[in-house]
Amino acid sequence: MMKMMQRRFSVCLLAAMAFLLCPFVASADLVEGRDWRALSGSAQDTPEGAEIEVLELFSYGCPHCADINPLAKQWADDLPSDVRFERVPVTFGRAAWESLARLYFALDFADELDQVDQAVFEAVTKQRTNLYTEKAVLNWVAEQGLDRDAFAKVYNSFAVEAALAKANTLAARYRVDAVPMFIVDGRYVVLNEGAKTHAELLEIAEGLIDKARQARQGQARQD
Numbered sequence: 001m002m003k004m005m006q007r008r009f010s011v012c013l014l015a016a017m018a019f020l021l022c023p024f025v026a027s028a029d030l031v032e033g034r035d036w037r038a039l040s041g042s043a044q045d046t047p048e049g050a051e052i053e054v055l056e057l058f059s060y061g062c063p064h065c066a067d068i069n070p071l072a073k074q075w076a077d078d079l080p081s082d083v084r085f086e087r088v089p090v091t092f093g094r095a096a097w098e099s100l101a102r103l104y105f106a107l108d109f110a111d112e113l114d115q116v117d118q119a120v121f122e123a124v125t126k127q128r129t130n131l132y133t134e135k136a137v138l139n140w141v142a143e144q145g146l147d148r149d150a151f152a153k154v155y156n157s158f159a160v161e162a163a164l165a166k167a168n169t170l171a172a173r174y175r176v177d178a179v180p181m182f183i184v185d186g187r188y189v190v191l192n193e194g195a196k197t198h199a200e201l202l203e204i205a206e207g208l209i210d211k212a213r214q215a216r217q218g219q220a221r222q223d
Helices: 002-021 063-077 095-109 113-125 134-143 148-155 158-173 198-222
Strands: 036-038 052-058 083-089 181-184 188-190
Touching: 036 198, 052 063, 052 198, 063 113, 063 198, 083 095, 083 158, 095 113, 095 134, 095 148, 095 158, 134 148, 148 158, 181 198, 188 198
Parallel strands: 052 083
Antiparallel strands: 036 188, 052 181, 181 188
């Protein structure tokens, strides 16, 4: 029995190592319409030398966003220095999801996001916790050990209002109709037609980063 368990462990370890060593999808291997689509009117104007922007459009109310979040965070930490990753909560015009988006920005501005980010996902998508009103949000953050009164000021601050308005404008500009959605350099939207796992979805995003880098280099040569 012990030898069998050791053998199974060795097989699992080799499989895990193979996954870690597996290269990301090359941009040349990406198929338009399956792995990505171009944004109409792309690309956004970017100054020379600007970082390649990767946006993740998400909501705390989305179970798929909850599942991919830990992996996406780890992936973002390993991105090259010329790439900037940013998360943008979307509301789809729902009052409940607007409360969740406001919660995200308030946590971010209060420097508490790393502490409770995944806990918000778990509360909303798995524990079915009501975080759709200000009172419910403030009660919940107090349970997480945050200062209720101090957080209330941030939650209702002008900075949060401005960030929420900017996020809504961005979602409208990109015509976001589902989450999670990854947008690379204002040029490409990651599609999941060929992706079977969250890791594969991020591999496509990695390939599109390379594609965006090549597109920028081509434009620079033309200029």
